[in-house]
Amino acid sequence: MLYEGVLRKMQTENGSPIQYFLVFEKDFLNLNQALDKEIQIDFIKFQCLNCGQERPIYRQGFCKSCFYETPSAGEWIMKPELSTAHLDKEDRDLEFEKRMQLQPHIVYLANSSNVKVGVTRKSQVPTRWIDQGAHEAIEIVEVPNRYLAGITEVALKEYVSDKTSWQKMLTNRIEDVDLVEWRNKLKASIPDEVTDYFIASNTETHLNFPVLQYPEKVKSLNLDKTPSYRGTLKGIKGQYLIFDDGTVFNVRSNEGYYVGIGIN
Structure with a gap:
C-alpha cells in the first residue's frame, strides 16, 4: 500500500x-x-x-516567516507562564489566544523516562500524555486558564524535571513510581493563588503502547x-x-x- x-x-x-x-x-x-x-x-x-x-x-x-507570525507558534505555547489573554493583552491574535488560553488547563505529573511536570489543556488529557510516551500520569491541579497552569509548572520545576529523556523512554528503561505520593509531596510548593485548585482524590492513569x-x-x-x-x-x-x-x-x-x- x-x-x-x-x-x-x-x-x-x-x-x-x-x-x-x-x-x-x-x-x-x-x-x-x-x-x-x-x-x-x-x-x-x-x-x-x-x-x-x-x-x-x-x-x-x-516555515520561518510563518513561525514568527502565526498565533499557533506564540511563545506562550512553549512557556505557558507568558500567557496574557486573561489580562486582555494580545501577543499575536487576541481572539485566538483567548480561545486557547482561557479554558481549563491541567498541571500534571507524567512518567516517561523519569517523573516530569507538564501543562496541557484539559481537553488534551490523555492525548498529551500519550504524545510524551508516558506509561503513567496523574493530574495535580485544574485551573481556569493557561497562565495559572504556567506559573504552577514554573514553581514545581524547582523540585521535579520538566523534560523527558526520549532515549530512555524509547528503550523502556523506566521504573514505576508512586505518582500519588509525588503529587501530595509537591502540594506545598504550589503557588498560593492556585492552592484552591489542587486535586486531592484522583488516581494514576496507566497507558499501554503498541x-x-x-x-x-x-x-x-x-x-x-x-x-x-x-x-x-x-x-x-x-x-x-x-x-x-x-x-x-x-x-x-x-x-x-x-x-x-x-x-x-
Missing part, C-alpha cells in the same frame, strides 16, 4: 493498546496494522502547515540527511515509530515534511 501527504503529529485513540493514525489530506493510515511489516519512508518536499507553501520547515511544521520489541540503543532518522529509509516497524510510542534496526522516527518533529509511505 502506498500513502502520500504532509506529516502532522499522529492522532491517537486511547485503548489497550493505544491506536495510532497518520492522517493525510485524502487518506489515513492506522499504524497499528503496520506492526511487523516493512515500511518505506521517502521525503518528497516541504509544505508549511500554515501557508501551505513549499518552503523549508523552520520549527513546529512552519510495542512488540524495544531497541537496546536508538538512532534518530533525519529526513534531511537520509531522505529515503526502509525498516520493519516494531513499535509506536509517544510520537515515535520504532524500527527493527534501532532507528526511531519522530513524526511530530517532522511536521511539514511531505512524504511517501509504502507498506509491504
